Amino acid sequence: NGGPPGDFGEVELYCSTQPDNGTPDYALDGALATLTLAANQDVLCDWYFISEDGSGQTPTPTPTATPEPERAEILVTLYACPPAASQSGTYGGASLETFENECSEKVDDVTFRLGDPNSAPISAKTGVSGDGAVRFFDLLPGDLTMNPSLPSDLTSAAVFCTINDGSVYQKALSNGGTTFVNVNGESIACSWFAVEDREEPAPGPTGSITIREYLCEDDRSEITDWDAECAPGSTGTSYTIANTTGGSPIDGTPGDDGVYVFAGLANGFYTLEQGTGNWCRAVADRVDSESRVIVEGGGNTDVVLYQCNAVEGLPDTGTGPGGTIASDGSPLTGSRLLAVALALIALPLGWSGWLQMRKRQVVSPGQPAEPKGEARIGANGRVQMRFR
Incomplete structure (x- = not known):
C-alpha cells in the first residue's frame, strides 16, 4: 500500500x-x-x-543525447590571372588545366565572407592559412554562400573544388560569389581564379595637318582665279612640320594627287617648311599671327599650297596635269615658312608679291573643278595650256 x-x-x-x-x-x-x-x-x-518532485510534477525522463553533427570545413586559395590572349581578355570556357598553367600568382589580404541566409557571415583574409589561402572550419550543416571582396582590378572568373579529396568539379559563379549546397561535415578545397583587367593603352593624339598642293601654269601676278587656273598635283617636293613646344620635325611628301596627311599630332602650333622651291600662295584653316599652323581639339587643319610656274608640257586634253610633275626650277631659293594673315590683311613677300591667307572650302582632290583653258605653243615648240 x-x-x-x-x-x-x-x-x-x-x-x-x-x-x-x-x-x-x-x-x-x-x-x-x-x-x-x-x-x-x-x-x-x-x-x-x-x-513526484517537490512541485508535485512527475519528473521528465532525461532524453537520449543526440549525437553532435560533424563539422565541415572549406579551404579556398585565390589566384590572379593575367588577361587572356583572346580579344575580350577573358577565359570563357577554359579548363582547370588552362587556369593552372596561366595563373600562378597567389593573392593575400583579400577578404572572403561565408554565411547562410539565417545568420551573419564570418570573414577572413587570404594568407592566414598559407599563401593566398583562407580556411573556414567547424561549419554547421546548411547552404553556405561565399563572396570575396576583390580589388578593383580583379574579376572572378572560375572556381574549381574537391570534396573529401574526390574528383574536381567546377562551381557556378553568381554576382562574383558561389554557394555550397547541403554542406554536412565535408572537407572542401577550392581554387578561386580571378582575372586582372586588361590595361588599354592611353589614346594618342588625333590631330592632323593635311597638305594639298595645287599646280599653276602661270606666274602669280598673272593668275586671277586660283580655283580655275590651278589643279591638284604634286611637285615632288617634301614638307617639314615641327611643333613649337619641342619634339623632332616630321617630313612628308605628297603623292601624285598632291595630298599628304601629317597624322597623330598633338594640339599646338606648327611651323611648315617646303623642302625645295617656294609656294606662291597659301591658304590654311587655322594659323596664328606668327605664320604657325594651329592644330586644336584633336581635329584636322587643311593647308593649301599653290605652286606657280609649275605646269609645263600639259596634255592637249586640257584636263590638268597627269602623273608627277616636277617643279619648273623657280629661281627663288631657300625654304619659306607659311605666312598667315586674316582675310583683310596682306603680308609682303620678298620674292613674288603678296601671300594672301583666307578661309576657303577645299575642293576634294578626287573632284577638281573643271578648268577652262586654251592651247598655245611656246618658244620651245611645246604645247602648253593656259588656265582661265
Missing part, C-alpha cells in the same frame, strides 16, 4: 502466477492492490512506485 512515507507518486503493479507465468485475478485502486488466490496458488508481483 503506497510508497515511502511522506512521498508522493504513482503506483504500478505487475503480477504473474508461478511457475506457469499466468495472469492472476488482481486489481489496483490507487495505491491499494487486491488479489484473489486459488488454493495452493503462488503469485509473484512487482510493485513500482514512481515518485
Whole structure:
C-alpha cells in the first residue's frame, strides 16, 4: 500500500502466477492492490512506485543525447590571372588545366565572407592559412554562400573544388560569389581564379595637318582665279612640320594627287617648311599671327599650297596635269615658312608679291573643278595650256 512515507507518486503493479507465468485475478485502486488466490496458488508481483518532485510534477525522463553533427570545413586559395590572349581578355570556357598553367600568382589580404541566409557571415583574409589561402572550419550543416571582396582590378572568373579529396568539379559563379549546397561535415578545397583587367593603352593624339598642293601654269601676278587656273598635283617636293613646344620635325611628301596627311599630332602650333622651291600662295584653316599652323581639339587643319610656274608640257586634253610633275626650277631659293594673315590683311613677300591667307572650302582632290583653258605653243615648240 503506497510508497515511502511522506512521498508522493504513482503506483504500478505487475503480477504473474508461478511457475506457469499466468495472469492472476488482481486489481489496483490507487495505491491499494487486491488479489484473489486459488488454493495452493503462488503469485509473484512487482510493485513500482514512481515518485513526484517537490512541485508535485512527475519528473521528465532525461532524453537520449543526440549525437553532435560533424563539422565541415572549406579551404579556398585565390589566384590572379593575367588577361587572356583572346580579344575580350577573358577565359570563357577554359579548363582547370588552362587556369593552372596561366595563373600562378597567389593573392593575400583579400577578404572572403561565408554565411547562410539565417545568420551573419564570418570573414577572413587570404594568407592566414598559407599563401593566398583562407580556411573556414567547424561549419554547421546548411547552404553556405561565399563572396570575396576583390580589388578593383580583379574579376572572378572560375572556381574549381574537391570534396573529401574526390574528383574536381567546377562551381557556378553568381554576382562574383558561389554557394555550397547541403554542406554536412565535408572537407572542401577550392581554387578561386580571378582575372586582372586588361590595361588599354592611353589614346594618342588625333590631330592632323593635311597638305594639298595645287599646280599653276602661270606666274602669280598673272593668275586671277586660283580655283580655275590651278589643279591638284604634286611637285615632288617634301614638307617639314615641327611643333613649337619641342619634339623632332616630321617630313612628308605628297603623292601624285598632291595630298599628304601629317597624322597623330598633338594640339599646338606648327611651323611648315617646303623642302625645295617656294609656294606662291597659301591658304590654311587655322594659323596664328606668327605664320604657325594651329592644330586644336584633336581635329584636322587643311593647308593649301599653290605652286606657280609649275605646269609645263600639259596634255592637249586640257584636263590638268597627269602623273608627277616636277617643279619648273623657280629661281627663288631657300625654304619659306607659311605666312598667315586674316582675310583683310596682306603680308609682303620678298620674292613674288603678296601671300594672301583666307578661309576657303577645299575642293576634294578626287573632284577638281573643271578648268577652262586654251592651247598655245611656246618658244620651245611645246604645247602648253593656259588656265582661265
